[in-house]
Amino acid sequence: MTKPALTLYLAAPRGFCAGVDRAIKIVEMAIAKWGAPVYVRHEIVHNKYVVDGLKALGAVFVEELEDCPDDRPVIFSAHGVPKAVPAEAARREMVYVDATCPLVSKVHIEAERHHENGLQMVMIGHAGHPETIGTMGQLPEGEVLLVETADDVAGLQVRDAEKLAFITQTTLSVDDTAGIVAALQARFPTIVGPHKEDICYATTNRQEAVKAIAPRIDALLVIGAPNSSNSQRLVEVGKSQGCAYSQLVQRAENIDWRALDGIRSVGITAGASAPEVLINEVIDAFRARYDLTVEVVETAQENVEFKVPRVLREPA
Known part of the structure; x- marks a missing residue:
């Protein structure tokens, strides 16, 4: 049977940002340096696939510092923690690494x-x-x-x-x-604002890329987790730009194919904590059902890189 034709517009930039990349690297390097288990307070980034992969390496994810033993390293997530958390870790003489995005x-x-x-x-x-x-x-x-x-x-x-x-x-x-x-x-006319906008470059770039593809598409799929703020914002941006069917999916298996019946063009992007492997999985799922043409729409190039903390670059 002949597959229906479909153009897939792939937003760029999409997926991992420098802060997420650094946070994941921190967990991997901590396990390599100190062995398993290494404890992580809160999900290191908001993505189940990433978290499950790190669990398989020996990361243990907990919600609070009190759930961690004193004698194992603990990592604070990319989202940042209140000041009281590292203070308590220091009081308990724990080894801790802060993976807060710079x-x-x-x-x-x-x-x-x-x-x-x-x-x-x-x-x-x-x-x-x-x-x-x-x-x-x-x-x-x-x-x-x-x-x-x-x-x-x-x-x-x-x-x-x-x-x-x-x-x-x-x-x-x-x-x-x-x-x-x-x-x-x-x-408050005298209120003081940031010298430079606080919204990060990656969030802005991903939103701009969605705005660029929105006029061309019948549907937008954002690959990301339900608890990922930047992913949810991409869904909202799609809707605000006139793309009525704008949905968040965690993986290809979550796509509602019946809702996409009859479409001729689809936009794909991914939140800053979604790995490229999940994006490729979604593209492959479309390729299996459609005679697919993939067009990359690039609105910015990113070459930002953040160093991991020195403690992880030093030998054990």
Whole structure:
């Protein structure tokens, strides 16, 4: 039987970013250096395939430091942790490695600098997300106020309207965040913003690539995990750009083929914690069902690389 023709637009950049790449490398190098098990507080990155692969090597994933023994190394996830966590690890004399993405660490440093200058912080982010918890945990209770939407700005109760600064979670939608920033600046004209946007280059680049393919496609599939903020934002960007069928899938087996019946073009991208092997798996699944033409749409090139901590580069 003749396969129907389909054009697959492959967004570039897509998938792994430098911070995710570094975090995974940190776990692999820690296991190579100290042997298994190595404990990891929270998922190192939000992707089941990646986490399962590291478990097979000897990583043990836990939610809290109290779940770790004193005599085994522990790694903190790429999303960052509150200050109290490394302080407690040091008190227990544990060997620990911080895999926080350097771009998240930059936001932490920014928040501390503003705090030292007597400013109260407003954080634009998602309540309960590990990155938000980690960033808010850099400063004492009450020093960081969280807003999730432009509507939240009206209800903010601040200590001094003249002494405010704002920071953002690194994995947000660029467009949504702009609206919240505008609301903050309208209500608090003297609020201090970041020198350079907090939303990371990888998040921005992946969103721009989706915007480039959206006008050409009947459907968009974003490969990523349900708890991945940057992946969920890519789905939202697809919808906001007019692609009504914009869905998150973890793997090829999660694709709803009936919903795609009759389409002539599909866009594929992946969140920053999704490996290329899963993207290829999805492309192969389309190739099995369609007479496929693959077109790469590249909107930026990425050559960022972050070094792993020195402790892992030194011999055991």
